[in-house]
Amino acid sequence: xxxxxxxxxxxxxxxxxxxxxxxxxxxxxxxxxxxxxxxxxxxxxxxxxxxxxxxxxxxxxxxxxxxxxxxxxxxxxxxxxxxxxxxxxxxxxxxxxxxxxxxxxxxxxxxxxxxxxxxxxxxxxxxxxxxxxxxxxxxxxxxxxxxxxxxxxxxxxxxxxxxxxxxxxxxxxxxxxxxxxxxxxxxxxxxxxxxxxxxxxxxxxxxxxxxxxxxxxxxxxxxxxxxxxxxxxxxxxxxxxxxxxxxxxxxxxxxxxxxxxxxxxxxxxxxxxxxxxxxxxxxxxxxxxxxxxxxxxxxxxxxxxxxxxxxxxxxxxxxxxxxxxxxxxxxxxxxxxxxxxxxxxxxxxxxxxxxxxxxxxxxxxxxxxxxxxxxxxxxxxxxxxxxxxxxxxxxxxxxxxxxxxxxxxxxxxxxxxxxxxxxxxxxxxxxxxxxxxxxxx
Amino acid sequence: xxxxxxxxxxxxxxxxxxxxxxxxxxxxxxxxxxxxxxxxxxxxxxxxxxxxxxxxxxxxxxxxxxxxxxxxxxxxxxxxxxxxxxxxxxxxxxxxxxxxxxxxxxxxxxxxxxxxxxxxxxxxxxxxxxxxxxxxxxxxxxxxxxxxxxxxxxxxxxxxxxxxxxxxxxxxxxxxxxxxxxxxxxxxxxxxxxxxxxxxxxxxxxxxxxxxxxxxxxxxxxxxxxxxxxxxxxxxxxxxxxxxxxxxxxxxxxxxxxxxxxxxxxxxxxxxxxxxxxxxxxxxxxxxxxxxxxxxxxxxxxxxxxxxxxxxxxxxxxxxxxxxxxxxxxxxxxxxxxxxxxxxxxxxxxxxxxxxxxxxxxxxxxxxxxxxxxxxxxxxxxxxxxxxxxxxxxxxxxxxxxxxxxxxxxxxxxxxxxxxxxxxxxxxxxxxxxxxxxxxx
Numbered sequence: 056x057x058x059x060x061x062x063x064x065x066x067x068x069x070x071x072x073x074x075x076x077x078x079x080x081x082x083x084x085x086x087x088x089x090x091x092x093x094x095x096x097x098x099x100x101x102x103x104x105x106x107x108x109x110x111x112x113x114x115x116x117x118x119x120x121x122x123x124x125x126x127x128x129x130x131x132x133x134x135x136x137x138x139x140x141x142x143x144x145x146x147x148x149x150x151x152x153x154x155x156x157x158x159x160x161x162x163x164x165x166x167x168x169x170x171x172x173x174x175x176x177x178x179x180x181x182x183x184x185x186x187x188x189x190x191x192x193x194x195x196x197x198x199x200x201x202x203x204x205x206x207x208x209x210x211x212x213x214x215x216x217x218x219x220x221x222x223x224x225x226x227x228x229x230x231x232x233x234x235x236x237x238x239x240x241x242x243x244x245x246x247x248x249x250x251x252x253x254x255x256x257x258x259x260x261x262x263x264x265x266x267x268x269x270x271x272x273x274x275x276x277x278x279x280x281x282x283x284x285x286x287x288x289x290x291x292x293x294x295x296x297x298x299x300x301x302x303x304x305x306x307x308x309x310x311x312x313x314x315x316x317x318x319x320x321x322x323x324x325x326x327x328x329x330x331x332x333x334x335x336x337x338x339x340x341x342x343x344x345x346x347x348x349x350x351x352x353x354x355x356x357x358x359x360x361x362x363x364x365x366x367x368x369x370x371x372x373x374x375x376x377x378x379x380x381x382x383x384x385x386x387x388x389x390x391x392x393x394x395x396x397x398x399x400x401x402x403x404x405x406x407x408x409x410x411x412x413x414x415x416x417x418x419x420x421x422x423x424x425x426x427x428x429x430x431x432x433x434x435x436x437x438x439x440x441x442x443x444x445x446x447x448x449x450x451x452x453x454x455x456x457x458x459x460x461x462x463x464x465x466x467x468x469x470x471x472x473x474x475x476x477x478x479x480x481x482x483x484x485x486x487x488x489x490x491x492x493x494x495x496x
Numbered sequence: 497x498x499x500x501x502x503x504x505x506x507x508x509x510x511x512x513x514x515x516x517x518x519x520x521x522x523x524x525x526x527x528x529x530x531x532x533x534x535x536x537x538x539x540x541x542x543x544x545x546x547x548x549x550x551x552x553x554x555x556x557x558x559x560x561x562x563x564x565x566x567x568x569x570x571x572x573x574x575x576x577x578x579x580x581x582x583x584x585x586x587x588x589x590x591x592x593x594x595x596x597x598x599x600x601x602x603x604x605x606x607x608x609x610x611x612x613x614x615x616x617x618x619x620x621x622x623x624x625x626x627x628x629x630x631x632x633x634x635x636x637x638x639x640x641x642x643x644x645x646x647x648x649x650x651x652x653x654x655x656x657x658x659x660x661x662x663x664x665x666x667x668x669x670x671x672x673x674x675x676x677x678x679x680x681x682x683x684x685x686x687x688x689x690x691x692x693x694x695x696x697x698x699x700x701x702x703x704x705x706x707x708x709x710x711x712x713x714x715x716x717x718x719x720x721x722x723x724x725x726x727x728x729x730x731x732x733x734x735x736x737x738x739x740x741x742x743x744x745x746x747x748x749x750x751x752x753x754x755x756x757x758x759x760x761x762x763x764x765x766x767x768x769x770x771x772x773x774x775x776x777x778x779x780x781x782x783x784x785x786x787x788x789x790x791x792x793x794x795x796x797x798x799x800x801x802x803x804x805x806x807x808x809x810x811x812x813x814x815x816x817x818x819x820x821x822x823x824x825x826x827x828x829x830x831x832x833x834x835x836x837x838x839x840x841x842x843x844x845x846x847x848x849x850x851x852x853x854x855x856x857x858x859x860x861x862x863x864x865x866x867x868x869x870x871x872x873x874x875x876x877x878x879x880x881x882x883x884x885x886x887x888x889x890x891x892x893x894x895x896x897x898x899x900x901x902x903x904x905x906x907x908x909x910x911x912x913x914x915x916x917x918x919x920x921x922x923x924x925x926x927x928x929x930x931x932x933x934x935x936x937x
Binding site for chain 2: 058064071085126184187188210220250254260283359368371
């Protein structure tokens with residue numbers, strides 16, 4: 056079931072549209088760009104996510120009777136604008152970084168071209184999706200680095216708004232997580248789901264043993280038992296007594312995890328449950344994961360920190376007009392003049408320069424005009440970063456749905472390999488690659 | 497158009513349901529409670545929001561063909577459980593704090609009573625909604641205190657996931673904001689909307705003067721012109737030249753705001769535009785608002801910080817089983833034993849004790865059993881904090897829709913008046929009221 060996304064829009068976009076339809080500028084062709092001025096929180100790289108979601112959301116950006124009635128009743132726009140919106144369908148083009156790509160300050164993550172009228176009203180929708188999803192993916196990638204080869208499950212749905220939680224599960228999966236607890240993310244985006252039991256399960260029963268026995272009866276001895284409702288050592292003993300030494304796993308959700316994990320591993324081994332895996336899930340973030348690297352833990356569940364961007368809940372991306380048609384039909388690059396919020400006008404082509412397979416810079420070639428910009432041919436050691444995401448209003452099928460998620464996850468794994476080692480450290484620092492601007496020749 | 501909320505659920509809830517339907521515990525009556533162990537970020541009080549949204553979401557928590565097919569295909573649950581879910585409808589009761597109420601550590605914000613089967617699967621939905629909305633409302637209340645009588649508009653949609661943005665606009669309005677930029681929040685929840693133009697509007701035109709003239713033609717001289725695209729002093733001159741001294745307002749979105757606001761006020765006054773209002777909107781949070789108290793600013797727009805909870809993006813509320821029926825039909829209070837995550841078992845009644853109209857404590861009366869707890873009669877100087885939100889699966893109509901939002905906003909304004917002055921300071925501190933537990937007599 057689809058729902059119109061058309062009112063996920065700040066009112067000023069429709070106010071501008073209304074005035075532009077009166078003064079004739081509505082039909083000027085425009086280039087809008089989504090980029091970040093900086094990487095917040097001392098991140099060394101960002102990860103683009105949400106692109107596939109945005110393509111779906113642009114498709115559903117249609118003004119139906121309900122939307123039009125609200126705008127008319129509230130006198131947001133006049134009758135001419137209502138007519139325009141009733142027929143609205145984005146017919147322009149969208150180019151941008153592939154979902155899962157890494158990015159740096161100034162990277163032109165998304166370029167939307169069309170008339171002012173059709174493009175300006177996508178601002179809030181595009182930013183909402185890309186800002187949240189990229190914040191989660193950026194945090195998730197750091198966690199994935201910190202977890203190394205151990206599987207990471209995303210369990211943060213309860214700490215994000217209900218639809219944001221679905222987006223978070225999807226973004227974390229793209230950035231290297233292996234599964235989510237969120238069933239809607241499983242249904243909608245094909246993310247693998249996992250989960251067995253909460254403390255309520257143990258508390259529901261008359262004893263921990265009853266609870267474990269019932270769970271093993273239902274799910275088999277390969278299940279994971281939550282052992283910290285009462286006493287952990289007693290919980291481990293009960294778990295192995297009930298499930299046998301073939302018990303699949305135990306989960307620890309509290310305590311001083313490096314110490315507790317070591318104790319539980321020793322106890323399991325002593326009881327003969329040498330193959331039983333240990334999962335830990337208590338308020339982990341990338342730093343806690345790094346601190347557990349030497350502990351006998353087999354897999355992790357991460358909640359709050361990934362769904363809230365681990366201290367950076369929004370990527371801080373902006374949506375700016377960078378070029379437009381002038382009254383005489385020529386193109387002009389435009390940008391706000393503010394010192395604090397300066398941006399680079401003009402259409403941009405972006406490349407990642409490489410030296411023996413390792414990334415060395417983010418190269419952004421700027422053109423004031425509208426001519427097609429130089430391609431990889433002129434930069435033999437550089438990888439072009441932009442791809443066509445939407446052409447004449449039609450989305451690239453490969454970027455949509457569950458296939459798009461799988462492609463993004465694979466792309467992220469690939470491009471992370473290109474990053475220099477310094478990009479993978481967790482401490483706060485400058486971006487791992489410099490952004491270099493060059494004028495188009 | 498409604499969409500099922502049923503898969504906004506962590507997989508372990510359905511796994512527990514599946515096992516409980518096999519072992520007979522599914523029908524045990526249970527009391528689940530939503531509460532926070534602490535106020536994150538050194539907040540002095542929390543603000544409950546999302547309650548009305550949750551009541552709608554519980555109504556839409558139904559497993560249709562799409563949801564059931566996914567669960568069957570993925571083998572999440574067995575056939576018996578699928579049959580149970582196909583007929584699922586929550587028939588229990590929900591009591592809790594009124595939306596807009598303030599809360600403290602341990603406050604029983606929501607109590608859900610029903611069978612284990614019907615209540616346990618609401619965990620993620622309830623927490624997602626209450627955690628995000630309450631985080632936003634708590635931050636928004638602090639901003640509202642800092643803004644004093646000056647109107648505050650919520651403009652953070654672009655910094656939150658698209659549906660979260662709607663919830664944020666609603667929560668901020670409940671906590672004292674006067675409007676939002678988000679049109680969907682206007683349509684769905686009746687929040688007043690506002691907004692005029694972005695920098696793109698000025699950049700679209702051949703000159704700032706053209707842009708201002710067109711805006712004034714469309715919206716009248718009472719509109720608000722954005723004056724900082726190029727040079728602020730020049731922007732003010734152009735604005736007054738185009739719109740006249742009756743210009744409604746100017747908006748400043750960059751610069752050192754206390755200084756710039758003073759300069760713009762002086763310039764406007766000198767030009768005779770003494771009634772023109774100044775709105776500022778650049779990366780404000782509660783501290784920046786407080787710092788602007790002495791500046792000649794008439795209204796504020798707040799974006800990122802409110803939509804992301806100003807450093808606390810989730811309220812950290814948990815959903816715990818606190819009492820259940822035993823095999824013999826008697827009631828037992830239950831709680832996890834972990835030292836770090838200890839909670840109080842038992843059913844709870846909550847009161848705010850008052851001294852001459854000023855709140856003095858959060859009084860929580862705990863019962864291990866299931867008897868109805870003491871009411872205000874026994875606590876003559878205390879205000880009972882809980883109300884019935886849902887009875888036999890039917891939501892209180894007054895808490896729903898736009899009327900519920902208005903009631904919550906009014907309730908918040910009222911209860912904020914009860915708080916001691918120390919609750920309203922912005923610096924980090926302990927909760928403004930102590931939480932006191934008492935055993936039911």
